[in-house]
Amino acid sequence: MQPAPLPLTQELVLIGGGHAHALVLRMWGMNPLPGVRVTVIDPNPSAPYTGMLPGHIAGHYALDALEIDLVKLARFAGARLILGRASALDRDARLVHVPGRPPVPYDALGIDIGISSAPLTLDGFAEHGVPAKPLGPYADRWRAFLADGGGPVTVIGGGVGGVELAMAMAHALTQAGHPPRVTLLERDHILPGIGDRARATLRARLSKLGVDCREGASVGNVTADTVTLSDGSALPSALTVGAAGARPQAWLADTGLDLTDGYVTVGPDLQSVNTPAVFATGDCAHLSHAPRPKAGVFAVREAPILYRNLRAVLAGHPPPKTYRPQRDYMKLISLGDRAALLDKHGLSLSGRWLWRWKDRIDRRFMRKFHDLPAMPPPPLPAEHAAGMAEALGDKPACGGCGAKVSGTTLARVLAQLPTTGRLDVETQPGDDAAVLAIGGTRQVITTDHLRAFTEDPYLQTRIAAVHALGDAWAMGAKPQAALAQIILPRMAPALQDHWLAEIMAAAGSVFAEAGAEIVGGHTSLGTELTVGFTVTGLSDRAPITLAGARAGDALVLTKPIGSGTVLAGEMQMKAQGRWVMATLDQMARPQADAAAALAGAHAMTDVTGFGLAGHLLAICDASNLAAELDLDAIPLLPGAVELAEAGIHSTLYPGNRALADRISVPWGAKGELLFDPQTAGGLLAAIPADTTGEVLQRLRDAGHSAARIGRMVPGAPFVTVT
Structure with a gap:
């Protein structure tokens, strides 16, 4: 065992x-x-x-x-x-x-x-100023300010941090060709807590950089372009930075x-x-x-x-x-240009060599996070079955739709299933969901589950719920009910309570927003988190299937592609965090409003595990038409191209690539992303060409990154990409 x-x-x-x-x-x-x-x-x-x-x-x-x-x-x-x-x-x-x-x-x-920096309490500062801490918003504001041409700057607070930032901004403004109009305000005396020699050196440096240092200056209020002092005098200030003490x-x-x-x-x-x-x-x-x-x-x-x-x-x-x-x-203080000052125990030194020393210290610290050590996987047992190393591969196994069985394997097995003919089914194999005719009502039924690709059960569940609902939305149905299938990793009973409460809260919010209700499900313990849902939906008209596309229809895609590549890059720790979070945010975006905007589509599907190429070919096959795609018009997730250029792909990519003989594509990173498996991907719809402008406007007004990416054309099922 x-x-x-x-x-x-x-x-x-x-x-x-x-x-x-x-x-x-x-x-x-x-x-x-x-x-x-x-x-x-x-x-x-x-x-x-x-x-x-x-x-x-x-x-x-x-x-x-x-x-x-x-x-x-x-x-x-x-x-x-x-x-x-x-x-x-x-x-x-x-x-x-x-x-x-x-x-x-x-x-x-x-x-x-x-x-935080203390000036947050000053009248008008919260609306018009920016505190030096937390650092992210200040750095963002500064880059935008410098790019817009600069202007007068006011720094509130004459401690080491305020002095250092005043010198840095004055230097940057000078280098950018802007006047270094920087004013440093301190209600007492600047630079408390450092030695006299260091203070004298820093005063001289401030003067050389053109920083106007005002001591004994108390601030009254801050506006968008002015700092008013308590004595009534006003300073022009296009950027006001708060560095006065700690809060x-x-x-x-x-x-x-x-x-x-x-x-x-x-x-x-x-x-x-x-x-x-x-x-x-x-x-x-x-x-x-x-x-x-x-x-x-x-x-x-x-x-x-x-x-x-x-x-x-x-x-x-x-x-x-x-x-x-x-x-x-030891205090190592930057002097604006590539020089620094050292202050410790009354000793004060300054020069470019201290900058180089400080730079080495800082870069060595950051290498701890930029060059994380590669932790080897557990070794295989000394004795193991033949083929185990090959089955494990040399990269971590993907989650989400990247963990699917390939489309060719799935089609081969499904073709062997017997049919009884007892159900009145309006759809064909390959459609997104089954549509059952029950009396005078059409009920859509579909199921999907995802192997976890994030350590956050709440986010994983939101994405899994959006993903499962995609098939119902793609067929024009209104979601009705859902059954949850949850596999938790082995854990103590108290953790099971918290995890399940978190998972069901996430699922409940997504399904409630979609107009559906969770009516039951099944839970078990296993080796890893897996979240899935069986969804039913109701439709009062014929479903939107893969088979209704017409020659001349415009092809519209509601979400950018590349999620499989970005998630594979994240698992290999080669994707930037902001790329990953932008991808997860897109995946968690429900598409009920997108489906409503596309209600007049002739054919529609959601782009998931078999990639944009595979799902478009499914429309071509069912509609007996060809398609043309504009590669540059296809929206892409941040970082997807960079990662694809680095040779990073989802584990399902090779299986999807088997369709390459049915698609003419300029090879390269963008072309490869057509075969990238998506999780909770966008809706791909063939719509009447004359409605494209109106439909795209509705989609974009709803916040979707939608685009017209091509058209359906007469011919044998094939995709041409230009």
């Missing part, structure tokens, strides 16, 4: 993708604790590294150089990533609340969410955690002093045993302690490690 997979028994949740959590995820991927499911909650698919932000603002680094890809890091750690912002904590029930989702359970919880995340105040000035109070083991199941690190934490200023160096050094202590708590042991921060730390 084969050994059973180890059951899941504990939930670890990490709120925030800060430096400490990023390092913990990397360590977890190299040495996970069996039986633990890890969840990361962050509003963004990537987290910027603070040490390189001034260099990015100054123009020395591309954005990719300072981004920690949380999607890729989560895949490496075997964790799920929830794109969302934690809003509340229930300590008694051990639940994290994230708007738009069921509560997320935890046995151990880490918080590493950083801080804790507001939602922490209602968590019941012990706080110090709004920050989570922790002891030497990094545990909350009044809630041992909760840990906090980085700028959002207050070290009760050794208070320190807010600086990224502490989060980095806390990471190994946090990793060891989380493992201990989840294994049922007391935390074994304590964190003792250094009393002082």
